[in-house]
Amino acid sequence: MALLKYESQVRAPLVDGNKDYHQVTEDIIRPIETNPSKLWWVGFIISIGLLCFGVVSVYREVAYGIGQWNLNKTIGWGWDITNFVWWIGIGHAGTLISAILLLFRQGWRTGVNRAAEAMTIFAVICAAQFPLWHMGRVWMFFFVFPYPNTRGPLWPNFNSALLWDVFAVSTYFTVSLLFWYSGLLPDLASVRDRAKLKWRKFFYGLTSFGWSGSAKHWQRHEALALVLAGLATPLVLSVHTIVSFDFATSVIPGWHTTIFPPYFVAGAIFSGFAMVQSLLVITRKVLHLEEYITLEHIDVMNKIIVLTGSIVGCAYLTELFVAWYSQNKFELWAFMQNRVNLHSPLGWSYYMMMGCNVLSPQIFWFRKLRRNLTVTLFMSVIVNIGMWFERFVIIVTSIYRDYLPSSWSTYYSPSVWELGFYLGTFGLFFTCYFLFSKFFPVIAVFEIKHILKKSGDNYKEKMTIAEQEPAEEFAHEMLHAH
Amino acid sequence: MSIKKFVVGCFTDEQVLFSAIKKVRSSGYKIHDVYTPMPIHGLDKALGLRDTSLHTAGFIYGITGTLTALCGIGWIFTSDWPLNFGGKPHFSLPAWIPIMFELTVLFSAVGMTLTFCYLCQVAPFVKKHHFHPRATDDLFVMVLECTPKNNEADMSSFLGGTGAIEVNVQEAETGWWLGTYDKDRKPFEKKKASLA
Numbered sequence: 001m002a003l004l005k006y007e008s009q010v011r012a013p014l015v016d017g018n019k020d021y022h023q024v025t026e027d028i029i030r031p032i033e034t035n036p037s038k039l040w041w042v043g044f045i046i047s048i049g050l051l052c053f054g055v056v057s058v059y060r061e062v063a064y065g066i067g068q069w070n071l072n073k074t075i076g077w078g079w080d081i082t083n084f085v086w087w088i089g090i091g092h093a094g095t096l097i098s099a100i101l102l103l104f105r106q107g108w109r110t111g112v113n114r115a116a117e118a119m120t121i122f123a124v125i126c127a128a129q130f131p132l133w134h135m136g137r138v139w140m141f142f143f144v145f146p147y148p149n150t151r152g153p154l155w156p157n158f159n160s161a162l163l164w165d166v167f168a169v170s171t172y173f174t175v176s177l178l179f180w181y182s183g184l185l186p187d188l189a190s191v192r193d194r195a196k197l198k199w200r201k202f203f204y205g206l207t208s209f210g211w212s213g214s215a216k217h218w219q220r221h222e223a224l225a226l227v228l229a230g231l232a233t234p235l236v237l238s239v240h241t242i243v244s245f246d247f248a249t250s251v252i253p254g255w256h257t258t259i260f261p262p263y264f265v266a267g268a269i270f271s272g273f274a275m276v277q278s279l280l281v282i283t284r285k286v287l288h289l290e291e292y293i294t295l296e297h298i299d300v301m302n303k304i305i306v307l308t309g310s311i312v313g314c315a316y317l318t319e320l321f322v323a324w325y326s327q328n329k330f331e332l333w334a335f336m337q338n339r340v341n342l343h344s345p346l347g348w349s350y351y352m353m354m355g356c357n358v359l360s361p362q363i364f365w366f367r368k369l370r371r372n373l374t375v376t377l378f379m380s381v382i383v384n385i386g387m388w389f390e391r392f393v394i395i396v397t398s399i400y401r402d403y404l405p406s407s408w409s410t411y412y413s414p415s416v417w418e419l420g421f422y423l424g425t426f427g428l429f430f431t432c433y434f435l436f437s438k439f440f441p442v443i444a445v446f447e448i449k450h451i452l453k454k455s456g457d458n459y460k461e462k463m464t465i466a467e468q469e470p471a472e473e474f475a476h477e478m479l480h481a482h
Numbered sequence: 483m484s485i486k487k488f489v490v491g492c493f494t495d496e497q498v499l500f501s502a503i504k505k506v507r508s509s510g511y512k513i514h515d516v517y518t519p520m521p522i523h524g525l526d527k528a529l530g531l532r533d534t535s536l537h538t539a540g541f542i543y544g545i546t547g548t549l550t551a552l553c554g555i556g557w558i559f560t561s562d563w564p565l566n567f568g569g570k571p572h573f574s575l576p577a578w579i580p581i582m583f584e585l586t587v588l589f590s591a592v593g594m595t596l597t598f599c600y601l602c603q604v605a606p607f608v609k610k611h612h613f614h615p616r617a618t619d620d621l622f623v624m625v626l627e628c629t630p631k632n633n634e635a636d637m638s639s640f641l642g643g644t645g646a647i648e649v650n651v652q653e654a655e656t657g658w659w660l661g662t663y664d665k666d667r668k669p670f671e672k673k674k675a676s677l678a
Contacts, residue, residue, distance in 0.1 A: 020620065021519060021619065021620035022619055022620040025519075025619045025620065146554070146558070152563065153562070153563065154563070155558045155559075155562070155563055157565070157567075158555045158558070158559065158577070158578060158581060159567060159570075159574060159577040159578075163581070164580040164581060164584075167580070167581050167584040167585070168580065168584055170588075171584040171585075171587055171588040174588060174591065174592065175587060175588070175591045178591055178592065178595045179591075182595060182598070185604065186519075186520070186618065189618045190519070190618040190619060192618075193612070193615040193616070193617075193618045193619065194615075194619065206606050206607065207606070209599070209604035209605050209606060209608060210603070210604055210605070210608035210609065210610045211604055211618075212517055212610055212612055212617070213517040213518050213519060213617050213618055214515045214516070214517055214602075215515060215516045215517075215518065215525050215526055215529055215531065216515070216526070216531055216534075216602075217602045217604075218518065218520075218521040218522070218525070218526075219521075219525075219526045219531060219533075219534050220534045220536055220598055220601060220602055221521065221598070221602075222521050223534045223536040223537055224536060224594055224595065224598045227536070227537055227540045227590075227594060228591055228594070228595075231540075231544075231587045231590055231591055232587075232591075234583070234587075235584075235587050238580070238583060238584070242580055245580075446519060446520040446521070447520070449519055449520040450520045450521060453496075
């Protein structure tokens with residue numbers, strides 16, 4: 001028995017059920033060709049509702065200024081920048097799954113990469129809203145880009161971490177989009193070639209760019225994916241590193257910390273995977289894709305959650321230790337009085353962060369809990385609440401009681417419009433995700449086909465015979481396979 | 483652009499496809515292209531296609547990005563509008579590294595993707611002749627080009643003999659993307675298999 005691909009029997013199959021190539025196409029593309037379920041409509045309408053609330057909130061902010069958000073002289077960055085960092089963090093899992101795991105040859109990424117990449121793109125779009133509208137006079141946003149102008153010419157400050165952020169986030173968005181869309185081309189061509197309705201033929205003909213699946217095209221496609229993965233890997237790490245520079249390069253106690261870059265990156269992967277879990281546990285159920293997004297996938301991602309959660313935990317403790325070790329009065333104050341002290345006005349948020357991010361993911365040391373869908377869904381929400389509080393703790397507790405005690409009385413709580421803006425980005429995110437799940441294949445069809453004969457349930461069984469074959473005979477057949 | 487005749491054979495299994503390619507190439511027929519629903523490792527080697535140079539293009543685009551950032555910021559901060567930030571040097575390279583890195587990645591990614599689209603001739607509104615609708619589903623489609631030297635009946639029966647489940651003859655107009663791989667293709671060599 002000659003084999004093109006070979007994988008050890010020890011590994012659990014990544015595609016369950018008795019599948020062949022056609023069945024894979026059929027299963028994944030079916031949701032696109034049928035009418036959406038009632039559940040889809042309910043979710044979609046709720047998302048649109050939230051989006052509308054967001055639009056009204058943003059309108060208030062533009063019309064009356066950012067005072068609408070209860071920001072004041074002490075707290076210049078409140079929920080908005082917290083939300084920015086939170087969404088950007090969530091946007092890290094997609095490219096991590098598709099790029100870093102591609103370089104590490106992790107077969108399980110094929111089941112989840114498409115949805116995770118889409119999630120990344122939508123999360124980055126949501127994240128970008130916050131610094132954009134926080135500008136106040138948003139119609140002048142193009143001032144952040146360097147271009148010859150009539151103001152001097154006056155250039156942006158290239159030595160500023162905030163400008164690095166503009167470049168990092170826009171590059172990250174562009175590269176993620178290219179990566180995602182170039183991977184979509186072959187699958188959109190599959191939808192096009194099956195299409196019966198006229199509009200569908202037109203729409204997928206347009207979006208698949210005339211992809212034919214030629215051998216040379218596949219060769220280039222593979223090269224493109226590999227090099228984009230190689231570029232995106234340091235890019236993923238750089239984006240949250242640069243976001244952390246926004247704080248680390250300042251001289252505010254609590255922000256001025258050299259540990260920030262690795263700590264932020266670990267946190268981003270942590271929250272990103274949690275969001276992927278939230279979306280996929282629901283998606284696999286609603287679109288009946290349990291055989292492609294298996295418990296194995298959920299298990300592996302939960303392992304990453306417990307790993308990155310523990311890294312983040314180590315970072316929290318290191319930060320505390322260094323605050324004490326530095327013997328810097330201001331640093332110690334920021335940590336011990338503004339955060340650890342439960343009786344301080346916002347001290348509770350520090351314990352929310354610790355409880356949700358460090359303690360609760362530890363339950364994933366147990367295999368049974370890692371493979372339990374209800375626990376996974378619940379924990380993914382808890383982790384994202386915890387990660388939101390992490391950013392809130394870093395941003396607000398570092399500045400609400402600073403060097404000038406006379407400004408301490410300005411206790412900050414968000415306004416309804418600030419809350420509305422945040423909920424509005426949820427609306428934007430889920431509206432995009434619902435549309436994506438209706439019109440695009442949520443799993444990379446060609447990548448599943450690519451691993452089918454290696455990791456498919458029914459093919460793995462057949463390989464047991466090959467494992468018992470003498471080695472010389474096997475090698476001989478492999479050499480003649482092509 | 484001219485109208486050409488093609489003999490199209492469909493296969494259901496990669497193994498059969500590989501041995502068929504070997505037979506077809508050794509008997510001297512001209513393979514126009516093979517269309518598959520997913521990438522198959524070793525197919526480009528089996529067809530004798532040379533490696534793609536897309537990586538090299540990506541490198542060149544990347545270097546262009548790095549230099550654009552370095553020269554741009556360098557010129558702005560040292561000559562066009564030198565600003566004094568706390569007495570620090572105007573040419574402060576370490577602070578420019580983030581933007582230089584981001585532009586390297588941006589130029590490389592965008593440049594490579596556009597080059598990919600150009601080379602493969604994929605773009606919205608591009609119309610191509612697709613030889614079989616199931617080539618993006620579950621069939622591996624081998625397309626042979628009819629030349630004046632051989633007749634289609636012989637080719638069809640030959641292709642049928644190599645394990646194709648379905649053989650037909652089609653006419654298609656050659657765009658520039660059709661038949662351009664000739665100079666890419668290395669001649670078929672009969673290699674002796676050896677154990678490593």
